[in-house]
Amino acid sequence: MNKENKILLEKIKAYFHGVGSISKSGNMLYYEVSSLKTLVEIREHFQKYPLQTIKSVYFNLWCEALDIMVNKQHLTELGFNRLLSIKSIFPKGLSDTIKEVYPNVVPIEKPEHKPSSSLLDPYWITGFVQADGSFSISYHKNYRRKLGYSVQPTFRVTQHERDLIVLQRIIETLGCGKVLGPYSGRDRYDISVLNMKDISEIIIPFFTNYPLYGAKSLDFNSFCLGVSIVLRKEHLTKKGLDKLKDLTYSMNTFRKD
Numbered sequence: 001m002n003k004e005n006k007i008l009l010e011k012i013k014a015y016f017h018g019v020g021s022i023s024k025s026g027n028m029l030y031y032e033v034s035s036l037k038t039l040v041e042i043r044e045h046f047q048k049y050p051l052q053t054i055k056s057v058y059f060n061l062w063c064e065a066l067d068i069m070v071n072k073q074h075l076t077e078l079g080f081n082r083l084l085s086i087k088s089i090f091p092k093g094l095s096d097t098i099k100e101v102y103p104n105v106v107p108i109e110k111p112e113h114k115p116s117s118s119l120l121d122p123y124w125i126t127g128f129v130q131a132d133g134s135f136s137i138s139y140h141k142n143y144r145r146k147l148g149y150s151v152q153p154t155f156r157v158t159q160h161e162r163d164l165i166v167l168q169r170i171i172e173t174l175g176c177g178k179v180l181g182p183y184s185g186r187d188r189y190d191i192s193v194l195n196m197k198d199i200s201e202i203i204i205p206f207f208t209n210y211p212l213y214g215a216k217s218l219d220f221n222s223f224c225l226g227v228s229i230v231l232r233k234e235h236l237t238k239k240g241l242d243k244l245k246d247l248t249y250s251m252n253t254f255r256k257d
Helices: 003-015 036-048 055-070 077-087 096-101 122-132 161-174 196-209 214-231 238-248
Strands: 021-025 028-032 133-141 149-160 178-180 188-193
Touching: 003 021, 003 028, 003 214, 036 055, 055 077, 122 133, 122 149, 122 161, 122 196, 122 214, 133 214, 133 238, 149 161, 149 196, 149 214, 149 238, 161 178, 161 188, 161 196, 188 196, 196 214, 214 238
Parallel strands: none
Antiparallel strands: 021 028, 133 149, 149 188, 178 188
16 A cells, blocks of 8 residues: 555545545555445546546446436336346356345346547546556666666556557557557557657656656656666666666555655
8 A cells, every 4th residue: 555545545535525435455445435426426527537448338337227226216126126137247246145135137238348449538548547557667687788787667558458449549649659468368468668769758748747646656757767867878887777776676566655
């Protein structure tokens, strides 16, 4: 858990008038809302700023379920069964206990996801990277180098193959990067930006203009510092290389603050 991420969740909570709760499970923090009134506001937010991945399918189904609850139709047998039918096609589906009590639930037909092919809103990309992107500086042994190490700043975004088109749209909107993968039988693909010109002239200015929040913003700041060291060729000196090493082991999963 990072204190910056807690602050981010507190800002999201404040955005929705302080309704809901923030809880911790392991090293994860969660913001949860159960108030129907606030859930309606959350729905309106995502209708104004629509989701772009297959998650939009589940959002639309969630909206239908919310309407059933708001209109108290869940208090009728027909409405309650409709809720179960909707819930059954969500990733976690129905629990074994519910299946045992309601064995005749007929799942609804899952709607088809029809992704757009238009350029993405820059703020949407920032929000997406906030969850599924990373900024890193790889630091590994390379005996062909004078100091024995190679350094590579990398911007990466990972997504399931079902949302591959979203990765392609991000590349088209940014104007750089390429899709890699899948690897070793995994169903995940990556956008990878390794080119220093693209990183310094496109990626860094983009996220400077459309800033990240929480711990991700700290990683981005460290990433920018690392890139500046490489651009100035300071990594070719022991002092500069040591700075990069310290940055590498203070980012992402290594970050302690």
